[in-house]
Amino acid sequence: MTVADEIQGLLRPGLRGLSPYGAPQLDVAVRLNTNENSYSVPDEVVRAVATALTSEIADLNRYPDRDAVKLRADLAAYLGHGIDAEWVYAANGSNEVQQQLLQAFGGPDRVVLGFGPAYSMHPLLAVGTATGWVDAGRGDDFGLTAAHAVDAVREHRPALTMLCSPNNPTGTALDLDVVRAVLAATEGLVVVDEAYAEFARPGTxxxxxxxxxxPRLVVTRTMSKAFAFAGARVGYLVAHPAVIDAVQLVRLPYHLSALTQAAARAALAHTPVLLATVEAIKQQRDRIVATLRERGLRVADSDANFVLFETGGDQQAVWRALLERGVLVRDVGLKGWLRVTAGTPAETDAFLTAMEQQ
Structure with a gap:
């Protein structure tokens, strides 16, 4: 028996044989596979973040504010909707936020319900927290109706229901009537993952x-996408303060570093500068949608910074052909479909040209 086999034997049964989450990180000219913001952080924001970090360094012998009070207040001010700091909780990316929700409200003998294809990290978070995972699926057009969602809730009686709006990997925002219907049908939490909300089409x-x-609704968001802050790892949830009190039962001590808090606050102070790229990215997204449809391919409506498109054949072969031309997109495991991030105009040019040549 190898050491690897021995360690596998010591794992919890639910984790044996699984692979960790991750997208290929390949050194290619055009990387459009992880839904990052293709635009670098502006110099003005770089300087502001550097100044904020410098001011914290001398005090790194002290623990950070474990409640991140100032950051939560800044996030609340950004969100509007009458939200104040008591309704906001921040952590290391929205993945950690969602993991902590499952730690607090999931666990053995409880179920979390999702509707795939959706964010592939959700079932892994369920496994990691020993929570049962149920994928109730979607329609052939990747849509989710209130009737289908309610039927699934009534059948499985989940402790948490995960809804993505805009949905990843399809990109389409969810009608709020679906959210209302699920809230009315369940006694558990309803978590709406809005990681890409800033890219939604007008009126969404x-x-x-x-x-x-x-009070049983939770909205999770991130600074990784629209704010071009993926490397900082800042995510947050918005919910009734009672939900936040419950989540803090499972958080690690001082989980959000002083440097992370300072960097995020500096970024939020420059929100208009950072979000200036959002409209440019949306233009490229809409250009991809329109061009691929003109070429006869089916494309999902997108409210995000990415596009799910039909390849017209074996998606793995198309993925490889694009890679050979220096363009990396994402194979999300849907037969005949691939997902591409909307990037800069030059990146869009490279992708569309590679698609025409393959």
């Missing part, structure tokens, strides 16, 4: 507007 409402009337 946010689940934040439902918080005041629904």
């Amino acid at each position: 409402p946010s689940a934040l507007s439902l918080l005041a009337e629904h």
Whole structure:
């Protein structure tokens, strides 16, 4: 028996044989596979973050503010909707936020419900917290109706229901009537993952507007996408303060470093500068959608910074052909479909040209 076999034998049964989450990190000219913001942090923000970090360094012998009070207040001010700091909780990316929700409200003999194809990290978070995972699926057009969602809730009686809006990997925002219907049908928490909310098409409402009337609603967001702050790892949830009190039962001590808090606050102080790229990215997204449809391919409607498109054949072969031309996109495991991040105009040019040549 090898050491690896021995260690596998010591793992919890639910983890044996699994692979960790991750997308290929390949050194290619055009990387459009992880939904990052392709635009670098502006110099003005770089200087502000550097100044904020410098001011914290001398005090690194002290623990950070474990409640991140100032950061939570800044996030609340950014969100609007009458939200104040008591309704906001921040952590190391929205993945950690969601993991802590499952630690607090999931666990053995409880179920978390999702509707795939959706964010592939959700079932892994369920496994990691020993929570049962149920994928109730979607329609052939990747849509999710209130009737289908309610039927699944009534059948499985989940402790948590995960809804993505915009949905990843399809990119389409969810009608708030679906969220309302699920809230009415379940006694558990309803978590709406809005990681890509800033990229939504005009008139697309946010689940934040439902918080005041629904204490079991949780909205999770991130600074990784629209804010071009993926390397800083800052995510947050918005929910009734009672939910936040419960989540803090499972958080690690001083989980959010003083440097992370300082960097995030400096970024939020320059919100207009950082979000200036959002409209440019949306233009490239819409260009990808329109061009691929003109070429006869099916493309999902997108409210995110990425596009799910039909390849017209074996998606793995198309993925490899694009890679050979220096363009890395994402194979999300849907037969005949691939996902591409909307980047700069030059990156879009490279992708569309590679698609035409393959």
